[in-house]
Structures are given as C-alpha cells and as structure tokens.
Amino acid sequence: MAETFILITGGCGFIGSNFVRHMLAKYRYNVVNLDKLTYAGNPENLQDVEKDNRYTFIRGDIAEKSDLEKVFKLPIELVVNFAAESHVDRSIIDPDTFIKTNINGTFQLLEMAKKKNVKKFVQISTDEVYGSLGKEGKFSEDTSLAPNSPYSASKTSADVLAMSYYKTYNMPVVITRCSNNYGPYQFPEKLIPLIITNALNDIELPVYGDGLNIRDWIHVKDHCEAIDTVLHKGKEGNVYNIGGDNERTNMEIVKLILKLLDKPETLIKYVKDRPGHDRRYAIDGAKIQRELGFKPGIDFAQGMEDTIQWYRENRRWWERIKSGAYLEYYKNMYENR
Ligand code: NAD
Numbered sequence: 087m088a089e090t091f092i093l094i095t096g097g098c099g100f101i102g103s104n105f106v107r108h109m110l111a112k113y114r115y116n117v118v119n120l121d122k123l124t125y126a127g128n129p130e131n132l133q134d135v136e137k138d139n140r141y142t143f144i145r146g147d148i149a150e151k152s153d154l155e156k157v158f159k160l161p162i163e164l165v166v167n168f169a170a171e172s173h174v175d176r177s178i179i180d181p182d183t184f185i186k187t188n189i190n191g192t193f194q195l196l197e198m199a200k201k202k203n204v205k206k207f208v209q210i211s212t213d214e215v216y217g218s219l220g221k222e223g224k225f226s227e228d229t230s231l232a233p234n235s236p237y238s239a240s241k242t243s244a245d246v247l248a249m250s251y252y253k254t255y256n257m258p259v260v261i262t263r264c265s266n267n268y269g270p271y272q273f274p275e276k277l278i279p280l281i282i283t284n285a286l287n288d289i290e291l292p293v294y295g296d297g298l299n300i301r302d303w304i305h306v307k308d309h310c311e312a313i314d315t316v317l318h319k320g321k322e323g324n325v326y327n328i329g330g331d332n333e334r335t336n337m338e339i340v341k342l343i344l345k346l347l348d349k350p351e352t353l354i355k356y357v358k359d360r361p362g363h364d365r366r367y368a369i370d371g372a373k374i375q376r377e378l379g380f381k382p383g384i385d386f387a388q389g390m391e392d393t394i395q396w397y398r399e400n401r402r403w404w405e406r407i408k409s410g411a412y413l414e415y416y417k418n419m420y421e422n423r
C-alpha cells in the first residue's frame with residue numbers, strides 16, 4: 087500500500103485539490119499531481135500538503151507526450167483524470183483549449199496509461215454530457231449523450247474515447263458523471279463562488295435569463311468520497327452517476343446566499359442569457375448507491391453555510407484571483423521548475 091503511486095491530473099483546481107487532500111489524509115498512497123497551472127490551477131490550494139513527502143507536484147500538460155513520459159517514469163498504478171477546461175461560458179467564447187485539453191489531452195493520457203498497464207483509470211466526467219432535461223425525469227447512466235456546449239461536447243468526446251479503450255484494449259476504465267459541485271477552493275467564475283464574492287464586495291450579481299434554470303448541487307467533499315468509492319470498488323467499463331439529490335433554481339441559490347450574508351436583493355441583476363443554456367440537470371444516483379453503497383451525506387443548508395464561512399475567512403485567496411495578480415506571481419514562481 088505504501089508503495090502505490092496514484093496520478094491525479096488537474097490537482098491544483100477546485101475538485102482536484104480537494105481530492106488530493108482527501109487521498110493523502112485517508113490512504114498511504116504516493117500522490118503525484120500533474121497540472122498545467124492554467125488560470126484555474128492554483129498551487130496555493132495545496133499549500134498545506136506541499137511538505138508531505140508522499141506528495142509530488144509536476145507542472146505539465148496532459149496533452150504533451152513529453153510531460154507524460156516524465157510523470158510515468160514514476161511507477162503509476164492508478165490514474166484519476168480531473169484535468170480539463172471546465173467553464174461553459176469560456177467554451178462559448180474560445181473553444182480551442184477545450185478541444186486540446188479535454189479531448190486530445192484525455193487521448194494522450196489514455197495512450198500512456200495503456201502503455202504502462204495502469205490498474206485503474208478514472209475519467210472524471212460531468213452530467214452535462216446528457217444535455218438538458220424538461221420538468222420531469224432524471225439522468226440515468228443509460229440516458230443518451232446529447233451535449234449542448236463546446237465544453238460538454240468535449241467532455242462527451244473524452245468519455246466515448248475512454249470507453250473505447252475499455253472495449254478495444256480491455257483497459258480498466260471507469261467514468262464518473264457528477265452534478266454541479268460547490269465548496270472551498272472553487273474558482274470565483276462559477277455561480278456559487280461568484281455570487282458569494284460579489285455579494286461580499288457589494289457588487290452586482292449577474293443572473294442569466296430568467297434565473298429559473300435548475301442544477302443539482304453536491305458538496306465537493308461528497309463528490310471526493312464518491313470518486314474514492316469508484317476508484318476502489320467501481321467495475322471496469324462502467325459509468326457511475328453522482329448527484330446531490332438537491333435540485334435548485336439559480337435564483338434560489340442567489341437568494342439563499344444573500345440571506346446568509348445579510349445583503350439586499352437589490353444587488354441582483356438579470357443579464358442576457360447564455361447561448362444554448364441547458365434548462366435543467368438532475369441526477370439519478372441509484373446505481374452508485376445500490377452497487378457501491380455511496381450516498382451523499384452533506385446537508386445543503388449546512389454545506390452552504392460552511393462554504394460561505396470559508397470564503398469569508400479566505401478573502402485574500404479570492405481577491406488575488408479576482409485581481410489577476412496571482413497569475414503573474416505563479417508564472418514567475420514555476421517558470422524554471
Ligand atoms: P477547475 O477548472 O477548477 O480545475 C481544472 C484544473 O485542471 C486546473 O488546475 C488546471 O490548471 C488543470 N488543467 C487544465 N488544463 C490542463 C492540462 N492540459 N494539463 C494539465 N492540467 C490542466 O475544474 P474543476 O471544477 O475542479 O473540475 C475538475 C473536473 O471535474 C473537470 O474534468 C470537470 O469537467 C469535472 N466536473 C466538474 C464539476 C463542477 O461542478 N465543477 C462537476 C462535474 C464534473
């Protein structure tokens with residue numbers, strides 16, 4: 087057990103950093119974090135584990151063979167692929183990097199993992215691959231794939247590729263498709279941290295369209311538990327949906343944050359809708375509960391209170407991001423690694 091090396095890609099991002107911390111705390115694995123440090127990757131997210139001698143950070147790109155060759159000099163047995171461009175709005179403005187990282191990057195990583203005979207390859211996907219729901223129904227693992235944004239289309243392509251490596255090469259691939267996450271270290275361009283940090287600064291809260299789009303929210307710690315479960319117990323060639331069983335309209339979320347921060351609803355500003363905006367996501371999490379015994383445990387009201395408290399206590403973290411100053415700082419810091 088002490089000798090096992092796990093590769094976590096995208097470990098300096100929101101979910102990846104929570105997962106790195108989770109794995110180091112719970113297991114004796116050697117954790118290798120490969121991250122390109124895009125605008126969304128922030129090594130500060132893992133400052134508390136940097137000195138752990140079971141933790142190795144390598145700056146690099148999952149789409150670059152030479153970077154992967156360097157990483158796989160280590161005896162990697164398990165791979166969890168979080169690395170991705172992850173923001174829908176950015177994918178609408180500039181899809182290029184989404185195709186490079188999410189599709190080509192996953193392909194290069196699969197190739198290397200195949201060559202090195204890894205024991206498990208977990209592809210972190212999203213419920214967005216299923217497209218949009220009407221008022222009724224939920225996404226099951228058998229729902230057909232119908233992505234609507236360049237982001238979700240690129241994630242769908244990665245899923246299909248990953249599954250083809252299971253079918254064709256018998257590679258031990260599993261795929262997780264989770265709903266919207268919230269919690270500490272989420273980059274403040276996504277709805278919940280954007281609304282919290284804007285409200286803390288008393289600036290306008292942009293709500294797209296009529297504010298009635300629905301997402302199914304899960305705390306990032308529950309998501310990490312679910313990935314841990316799939317990594318250790320998931321059956322090869324299977325897809326597992328992960329949800330919070332917690333559907334909310336965007337407006338409900340915004341109003342809850344304002345209430346918890348004691349800020350006025352006059353901060354809300356309706357803005358032009360996102361093109362191709364998916365109306366509703368909802369996950370049927372029955373399979374992972376029935377087959378692997380996972381069920382989310384964090385109560386949404388409590389999870390939101392804790393998250394807001396985290397953003398209150400870590401103002402320095404998000405103010406630097408919002409100002410863009412940290413990008414230059416880390417570029418210099420890691421330039422010569
Ligand atoms: P994030 O944007 O916060 O982090 C992405 C990380 O990947 C960053 O650290 C970035 O530097 C790194 N990265 C980007 N391109 C890379 C490349 N080419 N090579 C190496 N590293 C690279 O994203 P997140 O919200 O933590 O999401 C992580 C994963 O989970 C993604 O695959 C995303 O599709 C999936 N997911 C996210 C959510 C959510 O609600 N955030 C829900 C379901 C699934």
Ligand code: TYD
Pocket residue numbers: 173174175266275276277278280292293294299300301336360
């Ligand atoms: P987001 O956090 O970008 O996640 P995703 O689009 O991947 O589900 O957005 C969540 C919801 O919030 C989505 O319906 C779009 C909406 N939204 C706003 O209304 N205003 C905003 O400023 C943002 C970023 C999102």
